[in-house]
Amino acid sequence: MKFPRPSAPTLLLLPAIVVLAAVVIVPLLLSFYSSFTPFRLTKPDTFFVFVGFRNYLTILSDWNFWVAFGRTVLLLTVALNLEMLLGLGLALLVERASRGQRVLRTLMMFPMMFSPILVGFQFKFMFNDNIGLVNNALQALGLTDTAIPWLIEGHLAFIAILTAEIWSSTSVFAILILAGLLAMPREPIEAARVDGCTPWQTFRYVVWPFVMPFAYIAMTIRSLDVARAYDIVKIMTDGGPAGRTELLWTLVARTAYSDARMGLANAMAYFSILLSILFTVYFFRKLAAARSQIGAEW
Amino acid sequence: MDDNSSARFKKRLLKAGHLIALFLAMLFICMPGIWIVLSSLRPTVEIMAKPPVWIPQELSFDAYVSMFSGVGKGGIPVLEYFRNSLIISVTSTVIAIAIGMAGGYAFARYRFRGKSGMFLGLMLTRTVPGIALSLPLFFVYARLGIIDTHFGLILAYVALNIPFTIWLIDGFFRQVPKDLAEAAQIDGCTRWQAFWQVEFPLAGPGIASAGIFAFLTSWNEFALASQLTRSVNSKTLPVGLLDYTAEFTIDWRGMCALAVVMIVPALTLTFIVQKHLVGGLTSGAVKG
Numbered sequence: 001m002k003f004p005r006p007s008a009p010t011l012l013l014l015p016a017i018v019v020l021a022a023v024v025i026v027p028l029l030l031s032f033y034s035s036f037t038p039f040r041l042t043k044p045d046t047f048f049v050f051v052g053f054r055n056y057l058t059i060l061s062d063w064n065f066w067v068a069f070g071r072t073v074l075l076l077t078v079a080l081n082l083e084m085l086l087g088l089g090l091a092l093l094v095e096r097a098s099r100g101q102r103v104l105r106t107l108m109m110f111p112m113m114f115s116p117i118l119v120g121f122q123f124k125f126m127f128n129d130n131i132g133l134v135n136n137a138l139q140a141l142g143l144t145d146t147a148i149p150w151l152i153e154g155h156l157a158f159i160a161i162l163t164a165e166i167w168s169s170t171s172v173f174a175i176l177i178l179a180g181l182l183a184m185p186r187e188p189i190e191a192a193r194v195d196g197c198t199p200w201q202t203f204r205y206v207v208w209p210f211v212m213p214f215a216y217i218a219m220t221i222r223s224l225d226v227a228r229a230y231d232i233v234k235i236m237t238d239g240g241p242a243g244r245t246e247l248l249w250t251l252v253a254r255t256a257y258s259d260a261r262m263g264l265a266n267a268m269a270y271f272s273i274l275l276s277i278l279f280t281v282y283f284f285r286k287l288a289a290a291r292s293q294i295g296a297e298w
Numbered sequence: 299m300d301d302n303s304s305a306r307f308k309k310r311l312l313k314a315g316h317l318i319a320l321f322l323a324m325l326f327i328c329m330p331g332i333w334i335v336l337s338s339l340r341p342t343v344e345i346m347a348k349p350p351v352w353i354p355q356e357l358s359f360d361a362y363v364s365m366f367s368g369v370g371k372g373g374i375p376v377l378e379y380f381r382n383s384l385i386i387s388v389t390s391t392v393i394a395i396a397i398g399m400a401g402g403y404a405f406a407r408y409r410f411r412g413k414s415g416m417f418l419g420l421m422l423t424r425t426v427p428g429i430a431l432s433l434p435l436f437f438v439y440a441r442l443g444i445i446d447t448h449f450g451l452i453l454a455y456v457a458l459n460i461p462f463t464i465w466l467i468d469g470f471f472r473q474v475p476k477d478l479a480e481a482a483q484i485d486g487c488t489r490w491q492a493f494w495q496v497e498f499p500l501a502g503p504g505i506a507s508a509g510i511f512a513f514l515t516s517w518n519e520f521a522l523a524s525q526l527t528r529s530v531n532s533k534t535l536p537v538g539l540l541d542y543t544a545e546f547t548i549d550w551r552g553m554c555a556l557a558v559v560m561i562v563p564a565l566t567l568t569f570i571v572q573k574h575l576v577g578g579l580t581s582g583a584v585k586g
Contacts (some may be wrong), residue, residue, distance in 0.1 A: 016398070020461075022453075027437075041437075093316065093323060114561065115560060116518065122330050122557065140352070234521075252433070253429050
């Protein structure tokens with residue numbers, strides 16, 4: 001019996017597939033199974049009790065879960081859109097600067113070097129109601145007398161988290177969109193101007209379609225690690241006060257490790273995975289579409 | 299005449315507006331970092347002062363000295379954490395790059411069935427949130443007895459880094475013209491030789507920056523590390539940062555100092571790779 005010789009790409013991709021299968025896919029299958037059991041870390045036998053969809057039913061009828069789910073989607077939607085807009089603005093500002101481009105570009109990348117957990121910690125420090133930079137500045141400027149409870153009041157805490165998230169990730173958009181702007185040929189812009197386009201029309205119909213694929217690359221990259229928000233939230237509020245900033249991911253961590261209810265947590269985790277995959281596939285398709293629109297080969 | 303001067307005035311106003319906007323944006327970007335560095339150098343009394351002290355009165359490196367003088371004096375074993383972080387990040391990066399190079403080359407140079415689907419599939423494994431992945435990994439690792447070891451974390455980080463490394467390296471190999479390797483093969487090189495002597499050196503800088511990117515991901519990772527490490531045996535710096543928080547108090551100055559220790563290597567490395575990084579991510583966006 002002779003096996004057919006595997007082709008070169010198969011061989012080359014094999015190590016990647018093996019590692020990913022061992023570390024990601026097999027554990028995920030395991031967790032998929034355990035989401036159908038009442039598994040608790042403290043009681044190993046419960047791993048073999050099959051309860052069907054009970055965990056999922058528990059989650060689906062749990063109001064707290066839906067609130068966390070809605071809040072996660074809200075955070076992602078608002079954050080991604082604002083990051084996109086701000087990143088575009090920042091890229092346009094830097095592109096127009098006549099001098100000091102290199103320095104500006106380096107400064108622009110500054111937040112990318114911060115570990116999300118550092119971002120969380122540093123904004124926790126700055127939004128501290130007693131000694132934080134934000135309150136100190138507001139009081140020094142005479143805008144307010146009271147200490148604003150940034151991380152203690154639910155809505156304010158959400159805004160604080162949003163600020164941290166946007167600060168840390170806008171530069172991903174800015175740097176990639178800037179790359180697009182710089183790679184753009186000059187002739188179409190000049191042609192548009194000669195034909196009498198207003199600056200807005202030039203931007204909308206000439207520059208933007210060209211920059212779009214770059215924006216989608218940024219979106220895809222961001223959606224690959226949206227769960228980075230876990231680190232930020234974990235440090236800044238840890239889902240508190242009383243669950244008012246609870247995101248899907250902090251909820252999963254709490255259920256799994258503090259309450260030791262692995263089965264239930266796994267069922268929740270599947271929802272969060274689904275969410276991430278949805279985001280990524282959506283942007284990946286957009287990316288492919290935008291690429292083919294400007295005639296790139298894929 | 300009047301038209302002329304008003305147009306000139308408008309142009310000047312636009313330029314000033316642009317400069318101000320640019321300055322504000324940069325201030326907003328840099329402020330948090332500057333604040334951290336400043337706070338790490340100030341005595342705790344000054345950080346806590348009410349009303350706030352804006353201009354630092356005295357600067358000292360006390361926080362750094364006590365941090366590196368070991369357990370007991372500064373509180374947390376920073377040196378051990380630093381060593382763990384370094385070992386884990388470097389090893390996982392080297393392995394991820396070796397595997398990613400093979401994969402990236404396959405995507406850049408061969409056509410095969412289901413290529414686009416395969417690429418998306420690889421990316422999707424990266425979308426699994428760290429905290430969701432940590433549950434089954436925790437369970438499997440506990441069974442295998444590799445919780446709180448370097449090996450366990452290295453393995454996890456290799457898997458974490460592979461998809462993105464493949465994406466980047468794929469981009470860099472696409473930038474190297476196919477004809478060069480073909481010419482080398484016509485001149486008598488094997489495909490293996492052509493790869494190492496022609497394509498690899500050309501894509502080299504790009505691959506190096508993919509490596510630095512992978513290093514930074516491991517260096518900064520928190521969600522997985524916080525669950526898969528337990529003690530000084532394998533705790534990394536991001537997890538160690540939490541040591542400064544007690545139940546109700548936080549040692550802000552110590553935390554700021556550790557933050558600076560974490561940022562400095564990241565800063566240096568990112569600075570080196572910034573140019574290549576963007577090139578690798580976007581190649582193929584326009585030119586295919």
